[in-house]
Amino acid sequence: MAENGLTSFSYHIDADETGAAASLAGPAAFAGPLAASGAASLDAETAARAYLVQGLASAAMPRFAVDSEIEQDVDFRIIGTETVPLTKTQTVKFRQHFNKIPIYGSLVTVELDQQNGLVSMNSALGTPEGVDPMAQIAPANVVEKVCDTAGLNQLPAESLPRLYFYFDQTVDSWRLAYIAENVPEAPHGEADGTGAEADGAHGAPLPELFDYIVDAHSGEIVARLPRVASVExxxxxxxxxxxxxxxxxxxxxxxxxxxxxxxxxxxxxxxxxxxxxxxxxxxxxxxxxxxxxxxxxxxxxxxxxxxxxxxxxxxxxxxxxxxxxxxxxxxxxxxxxxxxxxxxxxxxxxxxxxxxxxxxxxxxxxxxxxALDVVAHEIFHGITDRTARLEYAGETGALNESYSDIFGIIVSNISEPNLAAWNWEMGEELTSTGIPIRDFRDPRRRNQPDHMDEFVRIPSPYHQGNDYGGVHINSGIHNKAAYNILNSQDHETYLFQPAEVTQIFYLALSQSLSRTATFADSHRAVMSAARSLFRADPKRSLKVAAVAEAFEAVGIVEAVA
Ligand SMILES: [Zn+2]
Missing domain, CATH: 3.10.170.10 (Elastase; domain 1)
Known part of the structure; x- marks a missing residue:
C-alpha cells in the first residue's frame, strides 16, 4: 500500500517477457470464457467489465485484488469510455465503491483494442476496513461549516458535499468523509463597487478554488486542498x-x-x-x-x-x-x-x-x-482593453466597435478560402427575421453611414441613451474601409490574404493606437503596420497604396503624424 492508501497495479499484454507485469500475469490469465465467447461481439463496457472480473479472480495477479474481508461489499462503477486516437484503442474507466460509497482516488482503467481484446489494465484499489459507513453528520451541517470557513453565503451546486471513503495520510488511516469540490473563496483585495458598466475593464480577480474534506463522523475539516488544473x-x-x-x-x-x-x-x-x-x-x-x-x-x-x-x-x-x-x-x-x-x-x-x-x-x-462573429466581437473588446484601451464614446468608441467587428467578421470567415464566398453579415443568426445586426459590405442596409460625409455627430454628454455618441452607428464607416482592404485586387486576384489584413489591424491596435484615437489615427496606424509587415514583400508598395485607397474611399484621410 502506498502513502495514498491505495494499492496500484499495471498489466500490459505486450509487456516485455522480462518485465514486471509479465511476471505477474501473462495473457493466459485472460484466455478463459471471455475469449471463447468472442469479445468483439460485446460492447466495450461489457468486455472491459469481464476483463476486470477475470483479473480480480486471477491468482496470477495478487496486486489486482480486493481483500476477501470486504469483497462482498465492493462493486465497480463505470466512470466513462474514451477513444484514444494516438494508440487507436479505447479505455473504460471504473471507480471502486465499498458499501455503495466511492473510494477516493480509486481507479481501474481497462484498455481495449478495436476487437475489444485486452491491451492493458491499470488500477489503484483501496481497502477501507473498520470504518463505519454510516455518516453521523448531515450534509446540511457540512455545507454550513464549509460556507463559514470559506466566507460564503451558499455553496455552488457543483460544490455540494458528496460522501467518500478518504485515506487521510496525516493519520495513515481511512475516514468516511464528505468532499465539497471547487469551493470558491472570496477574492482578496478591494471589491470593485462601480457596478454595471458594460464594456468596462474593472478586473475582478477570479476566486480561488478549494476541495474541502470533512469527516462524516466528527464534522472536523480534515483537509482543504487547493485545486490545480486537471490535464485529463x-x-x-x-x-x-x-x-x-x-x-x-x-x-x-x-x-x-x-x-x-x-x-x-x-x-x-x-x-x-x-x-x-x-x-x-x-x-x-x-x-x-x-x-x-x-x-x-x-x-x-x-x-x-x-x-x-x-x-x-x-x-x-x-x-x-x-x-x-x-x-x-x-x-x-x-x-x-x-x-x-x-x-x-x-x-x-x-x-x-x-x-x-x-x-x-x-x-x-x-x-x-x-454566433461566432458575435463571440469574436466580444472577445476582441477584451483585447482592445488590454492594448489600445480605446475609449468607448464618440468617434473613438466607434473605432473600438469597428475593430471588434473587423476581427469578428474575419474570424467567422477564416475557414473559407474563397473571399468571394464570405458572409459579410454579422449576428444574422440572432434575429427573428434573419436580418443581420450589421452588414459589412453594405453598412447602409443597417442604417450605418459608409462614408465620412454621413458621419453622425451626436453632441455630448455621451450615455447609453445616445449609444455613447453613436458607437454602433459610425463604426460602419471604418468597417467599410476594412472591407475595401480585404477586397483589394491586383490583376483580378485578391491582393491580401485575410490573415494579413487581420495582422495589420491588430498591429495598429496593439502597437500604435491610444485611448483617444480617431478614424484618421487608425488610417495612419494601419498604413504604418502595413509598411512594417510587408517590408520584405515584393508587393509592398502596392499593398500600402491599397490600404490608403481603401480608407480614402470612405473619406478617412490620414492624420498628420
Ligand atoms: Zn461591441
Whole structure:
C-alpha cells in the first residue's frame, strides 16, 4: 500500500517477457470464457467489465485484488469510455465503491483494442476496513461549516458535499468523509463597487478554488486542498444552439463527469442559470458540467470561444486576451437585473470575461453565444482593453466597435478560402427575421453611414441613451474601409490574404493606437503596420497604396503624424 492508501497495479499484454507485469500475469490469465465467447461481439463496457472480473479472480495477479474481508461489499462503477486516437484503442474507466460509497482516488482503467481484446489494465484499489459507513453528520451541517470557513453565503451546486471513503495520510488511516469540490473563496483585495458598466475593464480577480474534506463522523475539516488544473481531457462532437455538430474539449473530474474547460486554449465556460450577473461575486458562476447533459448554449459558447482562441494564437501569435496566457472565460444564460421571461438581448465583455444573454426566437430562447462573429466581437473588446484601451464614446468608441467587428467578421470567415464566398453579415443568426445586426459590405442596409460625409455627430454628454455618441452607428464607416482592404485586387486576384489584413489591424491596435484615437489615427496606424509587415514583400508598395485607397474611399484621410 502506498502513502495514498491505495494499492496500484499495471498489466500490459505486450509487456516485455522480462518485465514486471509479465511476471505477474501473462495473457493466459485472460484466455478463459471471455475469449471463447468472442469479445468483439460485446460492447466495450461489457468486455472491459469481464476483463476486470477475470483479473480480480486471477491468482496470477495478487496486486489486482480486493481483500476477501470486504469483497462482498465492493462493486465497480463505470466512470466513462474514451477513444484514444494516438494508440487507436479505447479505455473504460471504473471507480471502486465499498458499501455503495466511492473510494477516493480509486481507479481501474481497462484498455481495449478495436476487437475489444485486452491491451492493458491499470488500477489503484483501496481497502477501507473498520470504518463505519454510516455518516453521523448531515450534509446540511457540512455545507454550513464549509460556507463559514470559506466566507460564503451558499455553496455552488457543483460544490455540494458528496460522501467518500478518504485515506487521510496525516493519520495513515481511512475516514468516511464528505468532499465539497471547487469551493470558491472570496477574492482578496478591494471589491470593485462601480457596478454595471458594460464594456468596462474593472478586473475582478477570479476566486480561488478549494476541495474541502470533512469527516462524516466528527464534522472536523480534515483537509482543504487547493485545486490545480486537471490535464485529463475529453474531446467530442456535440450539437450547438444551431444544431450543428461542434468539436469541444472538456476535462474529466476526479469525482466523475466532465467540465467545460479546454486546457490547450485555456477556455472556460460557465452557466449563470438565468441569474442577475451584476452583483459582485455572481460571475463567472458555476462551471458547465456534464452530467446531466451539455446545454447547446454551452457548446456554442465553448466551441466558438475556442475558435477565437485558436485564431488569436495562430494568426495573431498572441498569448491569450491579456498576452500573458490568461484564460478565456465566458458565462452563458446571463440576465442583467430581473427578467421573468429570462430574455436579455445582449452579449458583452464585462469584468474580464464574456457574458451572453438570450432572446426569444420561434418561442425558444436562443443564446447570443450561437454566433461566432458575435463571440469574436466580444472577445476582441477584451483585447482592445488590454492594448489600445480605446475609449468607448464618440468617434473613438466607434473605432473600438469597428475593430471588434473587423476581427469578428474575419474570424467567422477564416475557414473559407474563397473571399468571394464570405458572409459579410454579422449576428444574422440572432434575429427573428434573419436580418443581420450589421452588414459589412453594405453598412447602409443597417442604417450605418459608409462614408465620412454621413458621419453622425451626436453632441455630448455621451450615455447609453445616445449609444455613447453613436458607437454602433459610425463604426460602419471604418468597417467599410476594412472591407475595401480585404477586397483589394491586383490583376483580378485578391491582393491580401485575410490573415494579413487581420495582422495589420491588430498591429495598429496593439502597437500604435491610444485611448483617444480617431478614424484618421487608425488610417495612419494601419498604413504604418502595413509598411512594417510587408517590408520584405515584393508587393509592398502596392499593398500600402491599397490600404490608403481603401480608407480614402470612405473619406478617412490620414492624420498628420
Ligand atoms: Zn461591441
Amino acid at each position: 481531457i475529453r474531446s467530442a462532437e456535440e450539437p450547438d444552439v444551431l444544431g450543428r455538430p461542434r468539436r469541444i474539449t472538456a476535462i474529466a473530474l476526479d469525482a466523475g463527469g466532465l467540465r467545460l474547460h479546454d486546457p490547450e486554449f485555456n477556455v472556460y465556460t460557465h452557466d449563470a442559470d438565468f441569474a442577475d450577473v451584476q452583483p459582485f461575486g455572481a460571475l463567472p458562476g458555476p462551471y458547465c458540467v456534464n452530467p446531466p447533459a451539455w446545454l447547446p448554449a454551452a457548446i456554442s459558447a465553448h466551441a466558438n470561444g475556442t475558435e477565437v482562441a485558436r485564431f488569436v494564437r495562430d494568426v495573431l501569435m498572441r498569448n491569450g486576451i491579456d498576452n500573458r496566457g490568461g484564460a478565456y472565460v465566458a458565462t452563458i444564460n446571463c440576465l442583467w437585473g430581473v427578467s421573468p421571461s429570462r430574455e436579455w438581448r445582449n452579449a458583452a465583455w464585462y469584468r474580464d470575461q464574456m457574458i451572453y444573454g438570450q432572446r426569444f426566437q420561434n418561442g425558444q430562447l436562443l443564446s447570443y453565444a450561437a
